[in-house]
Amino acid sequence: xxKLTVILAVVLLGACSGGRVKKYLPxxxxxxxxxxxTVLNYPISGHENHFRIPYINETGEKPEITVKNNRKYYNYPxxxxxxxxxxxxxxxxxxxxxxIMLTAMVKAPDDPNALGGWVWIVKTPQNKEIIFKxxxxxxxxxxxxxxxxxxxxxxxxxxxDYVFFPYHYQSREESEK
Amino acid sequence: MAAEKFTPITRKxxxxxxxxxxxxxxTIIGLSYWYISSTTNTLNNKSLNQEAEYLYQTIRTIMIxxxxxxxxxxxxxxxxxxxNKITIFRQTGKKAFSDNTTIESVNRRWGFEKFHPAANxxxxxEKPLDRYFSQALQPNPAGxxxxxxVIKNNRVYVDIYKMLENTIKCRxxxxxxxxxxxxxxxxxxxxxxxxxxxxxxxxxxIIFVFVVLSLAVILSQFMKNAVIxxxxxxxxxxxxxxxxxxxxxxxxxxxxEIGTLGQTVNxxxxxxxERFKLSKYVSSSxxxxxxxxxxxxxxxxxxxxxxxxSFTSYAENKQPEAVVESLNKILNFQSEIIHRNKGDIDKxxxxxxxxxxxxxxxxxxxxxxxxxxxxxxxxxSNTKYGNLQVGIGINQGEVILGMVGSERRADYTIIGDxxxxxxxxxxxxxxxxxxxxxxxxxxxxxxxxxxxxxxxxVKGKNLFLRxxxxxxxxxxxx
Numbered sequence: 001x002x003k004l005t006v007i008l009a010v011v012l013l014g015a016c017s018g019g020r021v022k023k024y025l026p027x028x029x030x031x032x033x034x035x036x037x038t039v040l041n042y043p044i045s046g047h048e049n050h051f052r053i054p055y056i057n058e059t060g061e062k063p064e065i066t067v068k069n070n071r072k073y074y075n076y077p078x079x080x081x082x083x084x085x086x087x088x089x090x091x092x093x094x095x096x097x098x099x100i101m102l103t104a105m106v107k108a109p110d111d112p113n114a115l116g117g118w119v120w121i122v123k124t125p126q127n128k129e130i131i132f133k134x135x136x137x138x139x140x141x142x143x144x145x146x147x148x149x150x151x152x153x154x155x156x157x158x159x160x161d162y163v164f165f166p167y168h169y170q171s172r173e174e175s176e177k
Numbered sequence: 178m179a180a181e182k183f184t185p186i187t188r189k190x191x192x193x194x195x196x197x198x199x200x201x202x203x204t205i206i207g208l209s210y211w212y213i214s215s216t217t218n219t220l221n222n223k224s225l226n227q228e229a230e231y232l233y234q235t236i237r238t239i240m241i242x243x244x245x246x247x248x249x250x251x252x253x254x255x256x257x258x259x260x261n262k263i264t265i266f267r268q269t270g271k272k273a274f275s276d277n278t279t280i281e282s283v284n285r286r287w288g289f290e291k292f293h294p295a296a297n298x299x300x301x302x303e304k305p306l307d308r309y310f311s312q313a314l315q316p317n318p319a320g321x322x323x324x325x326x327v328i329k330n331n332r333v334y335v336d337i338y339k340m341l342e343n344t345i346k347c348r349x350x351x352x353x354x355x356x357x358x359x360x361x362x363x364x365x366x367x368x369x370x371x372x373x374x375x376x377x378x379x380x381x382x383i384i385f386v387f388v389v390l391s392l393a394v395i396l397s398q399f400m401k402n403a404v405i406x407x408x409x410x411x412x413x414x415x416x417x418x419x420x421x422x423x424x425x426x427x428x429x430x431x432x433x434e435i436g437t438l439g440q441t442v443n444x445x446x447x448x449x450x451e452r453f454k455l456s457k458y459v460s461s462s463x464x465x466x467x468x469x470x471x472x473x474x475x476x477x478x479x480x481x482x483x484x485x486x487s488f489t490s491y492a493e494n495k496q497p498e499a500v501v502e503s504l505n506k507i508l509n510f511q512s513e514i515i516h517r518n519k520g521d522i523d524k525x526x527x528x529x530x531x532x533x534x535x536x537x538x539x540x541x542x543x544x545x546x547x548x549x550x551x552x553x554x555x556x557x558s559n560t561k562y563g564n565l566q567v568g569i570g571i572n573q574g575e576v577i578l579g580m581v582g583s584e585r586r587a588d589y590t591i592i593g594d595x596x597x598x599x600x601x602x603x604x605x606x607x608x609x610x611x612x613x614x615x616x617x618x619x620x621x622x623x624x625x626x627x628x629x630x631x632x633x634x635v636k637g638k639n640l641f642l643r644x645x646x647x648x649x650x651x652x653x654x655x
Contacts, residue, residue, distance in 0.1 A: 045343040045356045046316075122318070133320035136342070139237075143345040 024106045024121055024129055029083050032057050036165035038151055041090055046140045050100070051087040056080070056167045060107065063161065072158040074166060080107035082163065100125065103137075105162065116142070116162050138162065187405050191397045198389045206381045214374055221335055221367060222324050225261070229322050229339045229363050232263060236361065240346055245283075245292065249274045262364040265341070266305045268314060268357050275300035283350045291350075305338070305362055313338035314357045332368040339363075407435040411442050423450035463589035473579025479539035479617065480596050481520065482570045482603030483511055483550060485528040491565060503563040504528055511550050511567075518546040523591055529603075533576075533591055540620040543571045544647055547611040555609060570602025571647075572614040601635035602644060611647035618645045626651050 032055040040052040060080030066073045085099035093099070102123040109117040113131045120137035122130045141162040147154050151165045160166055232255075239248050252274065256263050265273035273279070277294035284290050305313075306327060313323050322339035341358045343351060351358060407429045417425035423446055429439035485491075485507060492500045511530050512522050519536040520543065534542045547569040554566055574595035580587050598614065606612040618627060629645035649655075 043353050045348065045353055048354060048356060122316075130318050132316070132318045134317050136316045136318075136340070139342050139344065148345055149348075 024108075024119055024131075025081065025083065025102065025104055025123055027127075029055050029057070029081075032083070033061065033167060035082065035163070035167040036151060038165060039092070041092065043090065044150075046137070047084075047086060047103070049090045051090055051092055052084050053087075053099075054082055054084040054165060056082045061167055063166065072156065074159060074161040074163070076107045076161050076163070078107050078109060081105070098125070105137075105141075118162060186408070187397070187401065190400050190405065191393065194396045194400070195389065195393045198392050202385055202389060206385050210374075210378050210381060213377070217370060217374065218335075221365060221370070222321075222337075225324065225335060225337045225363055225365055226321055228261065228263075229337045229361060232361050232363065233339055233341070236265075236341060237344060237346070240344075245279070245350075260366060262362075262366075264303065264305075264362045264364070265359055266310065266362060267359045268355055270305055270307075270310060272300065272303050273359060274298065279351075286350065286352060305360060306336070309336070309338055310360060313340050313360045316340075316356075326367075332366055333371055335365045335367050337363045403431065403433075404435060407431060407439060411439055414442060414446065418446050418449060423447075423453060473577060475575055476535065476578050477574065478576050478578070478591065478595075479534040479543045479571065479573040480576065480591065480599035481515070481530075481532045481534070481543045481547060482599045483530040483532075483547070483567045484569075484603050486566050486568055486608035488528045488565065491563065495563070499563075503565060507554075507562050507565060507567070510553055510562075514549045514553070515546050518542040518549075520546055524588060531591070531596075531600075540571075540573055540617050541624055543573075544611075544613065544617070544621055544625055545650065547571060547647060548649060551609055551611060566608035568603055568606030568608055569611045570599050570604070570606050570613075571611065571617050572596075572599035572602055573617050573620070574598075597637060598635070598642070601637065602633075602642075605633050605635060605644070612644050613647050615643040615645065624650060624652060 035054045035056045040054070043049045044052075057080065060076050060082060063080075064075040064077065066075070081104060083102050083104045086101045086103060087093045087097065088100045102121075104121040104123065106119040106121060107117060108114050108119050111119050113119045113133060115133075115135065115138045118138070120132040122132065124130065141164070144154065144160045144162050144164040146157045148164070154160060235251065236248065239251055241247070252263065252265055267273050267279070271278070276298050280292045280294050283292060306325075309323055309325055317323065317340065322337050324335065324337050327334050327336055339361045341361055343354070343356055343358045347358055407427075410429060411427050414425045414427045425446070427439035427442050429436050431439075485504075488504075491503075495503075507528075508525055508530060515522060515530070515532045518534070520532045520534040520539075523531040523533055525531070532543075532546070534540075534546075536542055550567060550569065554562060572595055574593075576591045576593040576595050578589070578591050580589050581592060582588050602612040602614060612633075613627070615630060618625075618630070625647055626649045627645040627647055630643050631645070632641035633644050634641055
């Protein structure tokens with residue numbers, strides 16, 4: 001009987017640990033670079049009337065860029081995380097104001113939750129990460145891979161790996177000079 | 178403690194069989210139905226989801242800016258194909274292309290009449306289901322569209338609502354917001370499918386009932402023949418044996434445990450029969466002594482001796498078979514009378530019966546037995562007992578009851594002076610007479626009629642013995 005109880009406990013523990021929700025996003029991204037200097041204070045489908053500030057981790061600062069058939073292809077390395085702070089209003093947040101949610105892209109092509117090589121996540125103020133397995137996010141972000149009306153507008157229709165505002169590492173170095 | 182209610186084993190076995198069948202077959206049918214139903218629903222949903230995805234991708238592809246009429250034509254055409262109903266609802270909940278609101282809005286955005294309002298738009302008033310519609314307009318993290326079942330006009334439908342996003346292609350005409358342009362609704366009528374499922378379920382239940390009943394009858398019949406009937410036969414034989422019929426046999430031909438049990442019972446009955454027959458030749462006290470393994474004990478008993486008078490001369494003139502037959506008849510009826518009065522035959526010594534009584538009132542029992550014996554012989558007008566007569570002597574007192582004899586052959590019998598005295602009184606008694614010792618008389622004088630007292634001199638005693646001749650019973654003792 002005692003042996004059975006121990007086996008059951010081990011099985012239950014195993015089951016519980018197997019069911020633990022994986023965390024994709026770090027709690028602190030304050031040291032990350034902003035992907036763009038563009039002020040995202042205009043309404044946009046998907047984010048509606050909310051001010052947005054996107055950040056990228058160091059892994060994603062230098063995407064691999066290749067050219068095929070005269071088309072540029074961006075490829076962010078696995079482990080790239082882009083976190084977009086979404087604020088309550090369309091105006092710039094007040095000092096100390098917390099975002100109402102974070103929307104994030106995590107490059108993880110092998111992840112079963114990945115769509116287009118990215119895991120699409122919404123993090124609530126309660127720190128709950130909601131993974132979007134539907135095509136809601138990617139449908140819109142797919143437009144980043146062709147000419148669009150935002151940022152540099154991607155006039156050449158480069159494959160931007162679903163990122164509307166690619167971080168330009170070179171230009172930062174130059175700006176530091 | 179209250180006696181437990183008798184429940185026939187047939188009922189128990191049948192109940193177990195029926196319950197087992199109901200649970201077993203019922204579970205299989207239930208699981209099968211659940212599996213079929215679940216698979217059908219899954220296939221329906223999968224098919225509808227796929228259809229929704231096709232529709233969605235088509236909308237995305239053909240919604241070329243400025244070519245809304247192309248999309249409208251497409252929706253009108255596919256709406257009438259197949260059994261599924263496809264409807265596009267605007268974000269406001271109104272059916273798409275039911276009026277010119279969108280065209281007017283687009284024209285306002287462009288600042289000129291980019292599209293001509295259509296003249297033949299009709300609103301049939303169809304609305305989406307509010308609670309699902311508002312849910313469908315929200316971003317849905319799940320990998321599949323919103324699916325639900327709805328009943329309308331006694332028909333059952335599966336509906337799928339999928340949000341139509343306001344993509345970049347839409348935005349030049351329709352603006353940046355809202356995120357959801359509307360909802361694509363696909364509806365499939367599954368009434369006939371459900372009817373088929375219910376029909377299948379009904380058919381399964383009928384088959385189930387039929388199978389359960391048939392199997393229950395077959396199995397219970399089998400159990401009845403293989404187990405219950407033979408057990409009942411064995412029980413009946415045991416009951417017969419209990420009632421003294423040792424001729425009853427278990428006639429079971431089964432070559433199984435029941436058959437073996439029947440054979441064992443038959444052997445047991447044979448053994449009992451042998452012992453029963455043996456008990457005729459052995460006194461009850463001998464049998465008791467075998468049970469208790471007593472070697473000897475001193476007991477107060479009432480002893481009865483009965484001896485046939487003039488038997489030797491009788492035997493000389495008769496054939497041996499006739500002699501034995503008459504003797505056995507006399508000994509037999511005396512034994513029956515003695516047993517009936519709760520006495521015990523100690524032994525037969527030739528034509529003599531030696532009996533003793535140790536019940537509640539042994540003196541009266543012995544007297545009653547003696548009187549009945551004499552009455553039986555006195556009434557022997559048809560010479561049943563060969564006109565033979567007996568003399569009876571009754572005494573009482575302490576005797577030794579014990580196993581007397583050799584290791585190979587022994588009798589559990591009574592010995593002692595009081596036994597000898599009873600024997601002497603028997604010797605004194607004439608044919609048809611009953612001589613009782615004075616000690617007996619003193620115990621039963623209120624209940625018996627006697628003559629005497631008399632003084633008799635018997636062999637082995639120096640003093641006269643005071644005796645009485647028993648004549649009958651009186652008062653309640655009769």
